[in-house]
Amino acid sequence: MAIESGSGDDWWRGAVVYQVYPRSFQDTDGDGIGDLRGVTRRLSHIASLGVDAIWLSPFFKSPQADMGYDVSDYCDVDPMFGTLADFDAMMAEAHRLGLKVIIDQVISHTSDRHPWFVESRSSRTNAKADWFVWADPKPDGTAPNNWLSIFGGPAWEWDGVRKQYYMHNFLSSQPDLNFHEPEVQEALLATVRFWLDRGVDGFRLDTVNYYFNDRHLRDNPPLIPDPDATSHDAPEANPYGMQDHHYDKTQPENVAFLQRLRGLLDEYGGRATVGEVGDGARSLKTVAAYTSGGDKLHMCYTFDLLGPEFSARHIRRCVENFQAIVTDGWVCWAFSNHDVMRHVSRFALNEADRERVAKLAVSLLASLRGSICLYQGEELGLPEAELTYEELRDPYGIRFWPAFKGRDGCRTPMVWERDEANAGFSSGPPWLPVRDDHRILAVDVQEGVAGSVLEHYRGTLAFRRGHAALLDGDMAFLATNQDVLAFTRKKGSETLLFVFNLTGEPQAVQLAGDMVVAEVLPMPGFAPAFADNALALAGYDVFCGRLG
Incomplete structure (x- = not known):
């Protein structure tokens, strides 16, 4: 007899979440970019896996400098993905199929095209002058402190109108919001309420520990390397990892804001949050602080299992560390997502091992205590796509090439039909290429084939549902x-x-x-x-x- 994941308001506890990267999932209008109607069209495939929920990566209005993680309107759909009506139709179909819907909420920063920032940068005295993190230069004109951007270079950009620097943890076109300003918190919570009123079941909170920065803008100290650390904030090619990020994120004020956010969700009942925590060696302590007490986030994930190591020692150490430190919280485990190399390419020692590793990995993931997240295409055993520099679209990869090739290799289109144009993803040229080693693993090749990776995923998730011990x-x-x-x-x-x-x-x-x-x-x-x-x-x- 199948066992459901957490019932009622606790549906998220032990749930299996399937991440959809909309621009690479299914295109319906031939422009080479996936859209919400495409998501709706393929929801039956997701439901057939036996998952409980989907997580949609950003589909909001955006200049797309960082593939939608630079939001210019939190309450509208970018035309490349469709309309609010398309979103509502997708929601209705997901709920008809018994799937919860989690959307990405990117509130640590906006696009520099967002009306809030356009107004904020216009003067030092306008109504939104303090909505972003502005600071005067040092006497010699240099940046206010030594903080670094994850995407390379200083975390500060000069603005000639205000004659000040503004902070950006990511691209210079992604200015950081000033959470110390009460009006900013109110405005952001209003955008969350907008989607709650449309019926969404939860939020994946991008960079949830980046909301606040140190009021005094103190310099970060250098990082003392920890050989036992299981989580890292940046690839070795990026000097961001050379700092101990003590002052530019994970500030104590964040806890009170997360309590406000939880209070809003609790008004609606049955809603859930999953936070992305990137905090190096401190990640688990941050997760403990953010998920304890039942009054903040419902669950978090870290990058502990998203790295290159796949060994019994590593898995045990990560899980035991979590159990020891996060005694009152809940975790969401994953091996792959839109930000890291696909795990069969990270874990398999050679190409011949990929299918076996794909099956072992999901069997292990489904056996761990916690909720789990699957990334589109992993149910097919897709490897990382090899791309040339000319094919890259990811600003992160373009900045650090060739030492770090970025995230495009895990974001290439989903493969549905082997012999169709672009493997059934789009009738037009896709925004990233479809590789032949993906095409041969398409859904229609594996569908109904005993022993395929796709059928193994279905069988494994059914096994998980059949045993209450595996849920919690x-x-x-x-x-x-x-x-x-x-x-x-x-x-x-x-x-x-x-x-x-x-x-x-x-x-x-x-x-x-x-x-x-x-x-x-x-x-x-x-x-x-x-x-x-x-x-x-x-x-x-x-x-x-x-x-x-």
């Missing part, structure tokens, strides 16, 4: 060698044992003599040998059993 049961690790990950999930009278071989080499595992496996529960796609409490795991193999 307790989790405890067992001692193993460094290549094998073993843990139990327990709820009520059910205790499940999982053993994962995260290497491509066979592994023999002897279970403790007092551990009684009452029933072997074959997970989809795996059938390791088991006899006399001994396991023979093939490379990238999984065992599951119910303990007696």
Whole structure:
């Protein structure tokens, strides 16, 4: 009997969320860019996976300097994606299919085309003069402090009209809002209410720990490297990672704002928030602060599992650190999203291992305690697309090429039909190219094929729904060698044992003599040998059993 994720207002607890990157999902008008009608058209595919919700990356009106993460109107749809009527139709169809809808809320910064910023930069005395972070130059004309932009260079841009610098954590065309100004908070909460009134079920909060900066604009100190850190804010090519970001983000005032935000959502009931926390070695402490007490965020995710390491030691350390530090909160785990290299390319040692790794990874993800997020295309086992410099659209990759190739390789179009133009994504030239090694993994190639990655995802998520222990049961690790990950999930009278071989080499595992496996529960796609409490795991193999 299938078990639903958290019921009622707690539907998000243990939920499976599917991230849609709209510009790359499905195009319906032939302009080569996906749109909301395309999302609506393909919702049946998402529902068939057995997920609980979708997360839509930004579709708001925007100049698209950072692919929609530079918002010029929080309460309207960019024409490239459609209209508010298209959004409402998409919402109605998602709800008909039993899917919740989470939208990306990008409120740490706006576009420099946003009317708020246009007014703010016009003078030092206008009504919105203090809505953004403005500062005078040093006597020598240089920036107010040493803060850096994630996208390269100083986090300050000179404005000749005000004769001041404004702060930008990302592109210079993405000025940071001044959350110390009460009117800014009120205006942003009003935009959240706008979408709540349209029926959205939740919000993914982009860069949720970036809202406030130090009032005194103190310099960040240099970072003391931590060899045991599991989360990093930037690739090694970016000097942003050389600072300890003590003053430009994660300020204590943020907690009170998150409480205000939660109070607004609680007025509507059954709504949820998931925060993106990028805070280096402090990420888990930040998650604990933001999710504790039941009066702030519902859950957060960090970049701990979004890096290159895929080992039993790393997974165990990340999860145990979370359990030790975040004692009163909830996590959303993911291996891929729109900001990182696709995980089969990060984790598989060679191309031949990709399919096996894709299956193992989702089986592991579905077994962890927490909610989980899947990124479009991972259910097909898509690898990172190889792009030339001339094909890049991501300003991050363009800035740091060739040391860092940016995020376009994970944002290429979804592949639906192998033999159709652009694999069924668009009738026109797509905004990013469709590669042949993606085309051969298209949905119509894998649909209904036993043993395909797509069918493995469906079977694995069905397995997860069938066991209450996997939704919110307790989790405890067992001692193993460094290549094998073993843990139990327990709820009520059910205790499940999982053993994962995260290497491509066979592994023999002897279970403790007092551990009684009452029933072997074959997970989809795996059938390791088991006899006399001994396991023979093939490379990238999984065992599951119910303990007696």
